[in-house]
Every structure is written in structure tokens, then in C-alpha cells.
Amino acid sequence: MxxxxxxxxxxxxxxxxxxxxxxxxxxxxxxxxxLVMYAGLLTLTTSPTELADGLENLFSPMxxxxxxxxxxxxxxxxxLRFIPxxxxxxxRIMKAQIARGAELERGGPLKRLRAFIPVLVPLFxxxxxxxxxxxxAMEARNYTGGEGRSRMYPLKWSVxxxxxxxxxxxxSFAAVLLDGRVLLP
Amino acid sequence: xxxDVKGLVHVYHPGTxxxxxxxxxxxxxxxxxxxxxxxxxxxxxxxTLAQHLNGLLLPTEGSVTVDGIEVRRGxxxxxxxxxxxxxxxxxxxxxxxxxxxxxxxxxxxxxxxxPTDTLNERVEEALGxxxxxxDLFEASPLRLSGGEKRRVAIASVLSSGPDYLVLDEPxxxxxxxxxxxxxxxxxxxxxxxxxxxxxxxxxxxxxxLADVILVLDEGxxxxxxxxxxxxxxxxxxxxxxxxxxxxVRFAGRLRELGYEVPLTWEPxxxxxxxxxxxxx
Amino acid sequence: xxxxxxVRFSGVSYTYPGAAAPAIADIDLEIASxxxxxxxxxxxxxxxTLAKHLNALxxxxQGDCFVDELNTRSExxxxxxxxxxxxxxxxxxxxxxxxxxxxxxxFGPENLGLPPEEIRERVRWALDVSGLGEMARKPxxxxxxxxxxxxxxxxxxxxxPPCLVLDEATTMLDPRGRQDLMEVLSTLHSDGMTLVxxxxxxxxxxxCDRCIVLSKGxxxxxxxxxxxFLLGEELDRWxxxxxxxxxxxxxxxxxxxxxxxxxxxxxxxxxxxxx
Numbered sequence: 001m002x003x004x005x006x007x008x009x010x011x012x013x014x015x016x017x018x019x020x021x022x023x024x025x026x027x028x029x030x031x032x033x034x035l036v037m038y039a040g041l042l043t044l045t046t047s048p049t050e051l052a053d054g055l056e057n058l059f060s061p062m063x064x065x066x067x068x069x070x071x072x073x074x075x076x077x078x079x080l081r082f083i084p085x086x087x088x089x090x091x092r093i094m095k096a097q098i099a100r101g102a103e104l105e106r107g108g109p110l111k112r113l114r115a116f117i118p119v120l121v122p123l124f125x126x127x128x129x130x131x132x133x134x135x136x137a138m139e140a141r142n143y144t145g146g147e148g149r150s151r152m153y154p155l156k157w158s159v160x161x162x163x164x165x166x167x168x169x170x171x172s173f174a175a176v177l178l179d180g181r182v183l184l185p
Numbered sequence: 186x187x188x189d190v191k192g193l194v195h196v197y198h199p200g201t202x203x204x205x206x207x208x209x210x211x212x213x214x215x216x217x218x219x220x221x222x223x224x225x226x227x228x229x230x231x232x233t234l235a236q237h238l239n240g241l242l243l244p245t246e247g248s249v250t251v252d253g254i255e256v257r258r259g260x261x262x263x264x265x266x267x268x269x270x271x272x273x274x275x276x277x278x279x280x281x282x283x284x285x286x287x288x289x290x291x292x293x294x295x296x297x298x299x300p301t302d303t304l305n306e307r308v309e310e311a312l313g314x315x316x317x318x319x320d321l322f323e324a325s326p327l328r329l330s331g332g333e334k335r336r337v338a339i340a341s342v343l344s345s346g347p348d349y350l351v352l353d354e355p356x357x358x359x360x361x362x363x364x365x366x367x368x369x370x371x372x373x374x375x376x377x378x379x380x381x382x383x384x385x386x387x388x389x390x391x392x393x394l395a396d397v398i399l400v401l402d403e404g405x406x407x408x409x410x411x412x413x414x415x416x417x418x419x420x421x422x423x424x425x426x427x428x429x430x431x432x433v434r435f436a437g438r439l440r441e442l443g444y445e446v447p448l449t450w451e452p453x454x455x456x457x458x459x460x461x462x463x464x465x
Numbered sequence: 466x467x468x469x470x471x472v473r474f475s476g477v478s479y480t481y482p483g484a485a486a487p488a489i490a491d492i493d494l495e496i497a498s499x500x501x502x503x504x505x506x507x508x509x510x511x512x513x514t515l516a517k518h519l520n521a522l523x524x525x526x527q528g529d530c531f532v533d534e535l536n537t538r539s540e541x542x543x544x545x546x547x548x549x550x551x552x553x554x555x556x557x558x559x560x561x562x563x564x565x566x567x568x569x570x571x572f573g574p575e576n577l578g579l580p581p582e583e584i585r586e587r588v589r590w591a592l593d594v595s596g597l598g599e600m601a602r603k604p605x606x607x608x609x610x611x612x613x614x615x616x617x618x619x620x621x622x623x624x625x626p627p628c629l630v631l632d633e634a635t636t637m638l639d640p641r642g643r644q645d646l647m648e649v650l651s652t653l654h655s656d657g658m659t660l661v662x663x664x665x666x667x668x669x670x671x672x673c674d675r676c677i678v679l680s681k682g683x684x685x686x687x688x689x690x691x692x693x694f695l696l697g698e699e700l701d702r703w704x705x706x707x708x709x710x711x712x713x714x715x716x717x718x719x720x721x722x723x724x725x726x727x728x729x730x731x732x733x734x735x736x737x738x739x740x
Binding site for chain 3: 047048049077078080081084085129130134136137138139140141142143144148149150151152153154178
């Protein structure tokens with residue numbers, strides 16, 4: 001990237017490093033670090049279930065307008081539950097088809113996609129069968145939707161939550177205000 | 186003509202914190218026309234071993250040789266080995282995907298490049314072996330009964346013309362008629378000269394059917410030999426996670442009490458012996 | 466041990482939509498509170514269809530099904546059947562809803578809208594009974610097949626039902642997993658829970674009080690496990706195979722070395738022979 005009126009710090013052949021460019025790179029880098037740190041903080045402090053419960057609570061006022069808050073949270077829970085299972089099954093089916101001579105990793109993208117049909121169809125069958133079984137199992141365990149459900153660990157607002165909220169708000173404001181001011185004269 | 190496994194070691198995820206040794210120096214031989222049962226608890230390395238026999242996994246150390254061809258990358262070794270050794274995974278019916286039974290069973294041979302004129306013959310032969318009649322050739326494999334699906338899945342491996350068949354818990358989930366039908370099929374294949382490698386956690390089944398039994402424990406070969414020898418050994422020492430058939434424990438207990446009974450897995454033989462010994 | 470009638474079927478038939486023949490037909494059956502009953506038959510005999518009527522997952526096409534004297538056809542009857550009868554299904558993988566062990570056990574009690582205190586207490590109890598007390602915070606994917614199935618049992622009994630139905634619950638387990646599950650069931654039975662085991666494996670009915678055999682959707686036979694073991698070629702016709710140990714027991718009974726009252730278990734048989 002080249003800027004007008006910028007100050008060259010270093011140049012070597014076609015490579016030229018300017019002050020503005022270096023500052024820009026540093027800022028981008030810092031933003032990424034911040035993003036990753038925040039995401040890390042979230043997953044370290046909050047279990048997926050708490051997250052799902054939290055989202056359900058957050059969106060529950062919108063239920064009045066037909067927003068499926070509980071259903072979304074339930075979908076998230078189930079999706080998280082079955083990711084490892086599905087990965088295992090994919091691996092197993094792939095191996096079974098390779099054992100029958102399928103070549104899954106040859107040729108261009110279109111050919112590969114076609115070669116994957118022997119893996120995709122069985123996976124669909126398994127997933128639909130599972131959806132069916134799971135629906136029956138949930139019904140058998142008295143599930144009738146979000147109405148009248150309670151929770152083993154109800155979410156309660158505590159001092160720590162307030163502190164975290166205040167900190168996050170201040171931090172976010174500070175980040176927005178300071179962005180573009182630091183590192184430049 | 187045999188599959189020879191020598192000092193086979195398999196390490197999953199080497200060099201990472203997830204590193205696990207699934208197989209640790211397994212040695213055995215499976216010959217054509219014989220039935221080898223590989224018995225062990227869940228996590229003993231049975232399924233890892235199965236995948237080595239047709240090159241889905243490659244040895245970390247040691248070797249696997251099929252009719253003189255070593256399983257390794259390059260020189261088309263894997264393709265040759267995979268055609269020689271058919272692998273039937275647990276619940277193989279889950280791999281079915283074609284529109285018709287016939288297409289399903291021709292999937293393997295087509296992949297191996299079997300010419301069209303012999304292809305139909307192969308498919309019909311395989312379906313005939315598993316007892317699926319021509320009335321079902323055009324049916325969707327997904328609409329068959331549980332037992333039929335399983336047999337079609339096995340036919341889809343047989344159609345590639347393997348000399349050895351490795352089956353991981355082939356009877357799991359079948360009821361007793363389905364089970365008997367499947368075991369008859371395997372005996373039949375053995376009589377036709379195929380090598381059967383039957384992976385199971387059912388000791389009673391292994392004792393009754395196998396010519397040789399390999400017992401795995403934590404990835405090591407704990408026992409290897411004829412069923413009658415294995416039977417004696419089992420009473421001597423405890424192999425982790427292996428459930429010794431009640432009948433064998435019963436015979437062992439009676440021997441301790443002075444009965445002259447053989448260690449056997451034939452109920453009538455044991456009952457006869459108890460009768461004779463009891464009179465004395 | 467057994468008490469009043471918990472479940473009553475009267476002339477129950479059911480045909481799946483699009484099927485030519487009924488899956489079950491003319492079923493008359495009573496299950497007494499506290500008994501352990503086995504429903505036997507090969508695949509396609511109608512076992513699972515019958516099981517699904519026990520807690521109103523299916524409602525009879527003809528005839529009536531009563532749980533606690535309430536007809537499962539009515540809304541009240543359905544609700545009460547769902548609470549009185551819990552189910553464990555064949556595939557452990559497909560009945561666990563949450564990603565963490567204790568959260569899955571809590572699913573049923575949460576649906577009942579119980580207070581958090583009580584849910585936690587029930588979860589702890591159910592996990593202890595199922596031998597998973599140490600695993601409460603473990604992720605479900607870290608469990609073995611047998612442990613998963615015991616988790617399914619914990620999830621079912623956390624609803625504190627008087628009756629538990631096991632629909633082919635041991636089919637996908639290894640021998641160790643089966644043994645562990647049978648131990649849990651024995652504990653529940655001695656604590657007074659009514660159990661219904663749906664199975665084609667005769668190894669599992671040794672501790673049952675009573676069994677019925679389904680064949681082509683109809684009840685072909687009923688009696689005690691020991692009476693069943695002494696039957697002859699009927700067993701083949703029904704597609705049932707008795708375990709090796711029981712075959713020895715049968716031969717010894719026929720030879721007059723054992724009395725038919727002696728259960729076909731190693732300890733009892735050795736003792737009776739040596740007497």
C-alpha cells in the first residue's frame with residue numbers, strides 16, 4: 001500500500017516501508033489481537049449452555065413479536081452436542097467408501113464434489129434418522145417447547161455481571177475514541 | 186497365501202499431547218480359507234488393527250503384508266491391497282447411498298475399473314452369495330429391512346472380489362435369525378477359500394466359530410491360538426475387559442470341585458460330561 | 466413385590482400409515498406395579514410399537530391403553546402416561562440432548578418445570594444410581610457407549626417415573642456395557658421401579674419376573690423366563706435363541722440332575738449339583 005506524502009523509513013528494491021504504513025499495520029494487528037482476546041475471554045468465562053441460556057434471556061422480550069428465542073437456544077445446544085459425533089461419523093463413512101475404492105481426493109473441484117456424494121448421502125440419512133430419534137426421545141422426556149420449563153442453574157444477575165458490563169462499556173468506548181489517535185502525532 | 190502382521194505398532198497423533206499408542210507390537214497371521222477371530226474389549230485396538238489390514242492406516246512401526254505385498258504408500262500397493270482385503274465396518278448399512286441395490290453393489294468394482302462385461306456377473310454373484318434375490322436388485326437399498334441392508338452392504342464389499350474379508354462386529358444389532366444367516370454366510374465364504382477375519386467382543390461366538398483366536402489387550406496381543414487353548418488360558422488369567430462366557434466359568438468351577446468335564450463351548454457336550462461325572 | 470395394575474392394554478391394534486399389515490394386533494396386557502417384565506421377539510415382531518404405546522408416543526388405532534387408569538387417548542391420559550413411564554431407546558447417541566452429562570440429565574426435570582433445587586437433587590441421585598456420579602461435568606463425547614446408555618437411563622429416571630421401559634437398550638453395547646447396565650436395572654428393580662425390557666437377547670431376561678413373546682404383532686406366549694427356557698422348537702419359530710449356559714441348564718433339568726426351580730445361574734447351579 002502506498003500513501004501520498006508519507007515518510008519512507010526503509011527501502012530495499014521494490015519494498016518500501018513508510019511510517020504511515022507501519023502505523024496502519026500495527027493498528028490492524030492490535031485490532032486482531034483484541035478480537036481474539038475478547039473471543040477467548042468469552043469462551044473461557046462462559047460455557048456454551050450459559051451462552052445459549054443467556055441468548056434466550058436476551059431475546060425473550062422479542063418473543064411477543066413471534067421471535068423464536070427458546071427454539072434458537074435449543075438449536076444451538078443440540079448443534080454443539082452433535083458436532084463431535086458428526087465429525088466421527090464423517091470420518092467413518094469416508095473410510096468405508098475409500099475401502100470400497102472411492103477416490104475422494106483426486107481431480108478438480110467439480111470432480112471432487114461428485115466424488116463426495118457417497119459420503120454426503122449416507123451422512124444425510126444418518127442425520128435425518130437422528131433428527132427423528134431425537135424428536136421422539138425429547139417428546140418421551142416431556143419436552144413440549146419452551147413453555148413451563150425451568151432451569152437447573154437459573155441465570156442470576158450478580159455484582160460480577162455488573163462489573164463486567166461496566167468494564168466492557170468503558171473499554172469499548174475507549175477503544176473507539178482512542179482508535180486513530182494513538183500512534184499518530 | 187496369507188496376511189502377515191509383524192510387530193505392528195500404531196501411534197495416533199504422534200508428537201502431540203493427544204499421542205496414543207493404539208497398537209503395540211501385534212504379530213499374527215491370517216490364512217486364506219481360515220477363520221481368525223480378533224477379540225478384545227472396547228479400546229483394545231481391534232478397529233485400528235482392522236484398518237491396517239487394508240491400508241486405511243499405515244504402520245508406525247512393523248509391517249503388514251498381504252499375499253507378499255507390503256502395505257505402504259507408492260507402487261500402487263494400497264490399491265492392490267484394498268482389492269484383496271475387503272473391509273466391512275461396524276453397521277456397514279450406514280454406508281449405503283446408491284439409488285438401487287444393483288448400483289450399490291457395483292460401486293466397488295466400478296471404482297477398481299472392472300470392465301462392464303464382467304461387472305454384472307460379479308454383482309450378481311455377490312448378491313447371490315448373501316442371498317439377495319433378483320426381485321430386489323432394482324429396489325432402493327435404503328428401503329430394505331435391517332438384515333437385508335446389512336447383507337447388501339456385505340455384498341458391496343464382496344463384489345470387488347476380495348480374497349480376505351475383515352468384518353468389524355458384523356452381527357451387532359441383528360436378531361438371532363439374522364445373526365445365524367450372517368454367520369452361515371461367513372462359513373460359506375470360508376469354505377470357498379476366503380480368509381475371514383472376524384473382529385468381535387463376543388468370546389462365545391469366537392470360541393464356537395474361529396480356527397484361531399487373537400486376544401488383544403491394550404493394543405498388545407495377549408493370547409493367540411486355537412480356541413481350546415485360548416479357553417484354558419482364559420481361566421488361568423484375567424484379560425482386562427473380556428467377559429468370559431458363563432458356560433466356561435461354570436465348567437472351570439465344576440473342575441475345581443472334582444468333576445471330570447472338558448472345557449467346552451458345546452452345551453450338550455458339557456451337560457453329557459456333567460451327567461457322566463455326577464453318577465460317579 | 467408386585468402391586469396394583471400400572472398399565473393395561475385392552476384389544477390394542479396399531480397399523481403404521483401406509484403399511485399393509487398391523488404392527489401389533491389384539492394386544493391384551495397388564496403390567497403390575499413393581500414387576501420386571503420382558504417383551505421378546507425378533508425384529509419386526511412389533512416390540513417397539515408396543516413399547517411406544519406405553520407412554521403414549523403412539524395411541525392405539527383400535528382398543529385402549531390405560532396408564533394409571535387413564536386412557537392415553539385423552540390429553541390428561543397422555544400427560545400422565547408421559548410422566549409415569551420413561552423410555553430408554555436403542556441408540557445411546559440419538560437420545561442425549563445436551564453436551565454436558567449433568568445438563569442432559571436435567572433436561573427431563575427442566576421440562577417438568579421443577580424448582581432448581583429439586584432438579585439438582587434429582588440429577589445427583591440419578592447419576593449416582595447409574596454409576597456416573599463422578600462424571601457430572603464431563604462432556605458427553607468423552608463417554609463410552611455403555612456410559613452413554615447409562616446416561617440415557619439417568620436422564621429417564623431423573624423424571625422419577627414409576628415405570629422405565631428399555632427399548633432394545635443393550636443392542637448397541639459391548640458385553641461390559643451390557644453387564645453394567647443390567648446392574649443398574651437390578652438396583653432400580655429392587656428399589657421398586659417397574660421395568661419393561663424390550664429385547665431379543667434372552668441373556669437379559671434371567672432376572673425378569675415374567676415375559677411375553679411377540680410374533681407377527683400378536684402375543685404368542687407368556688410365562689416366567691424358566692418356563693420359556695424349557696420350551697422346544699417354538700423358540701426357533703419365534704426367532705429366539707437361548708444362551709449357552711441356559712442350554713446346559715435345560716439339558717441338566719431334562720436329565721433330572723437339576724430341579725426346574727433352580728435358576729439357570731452359575732452359583733445356584735453349582736450349589737444344587739454339589740448337594
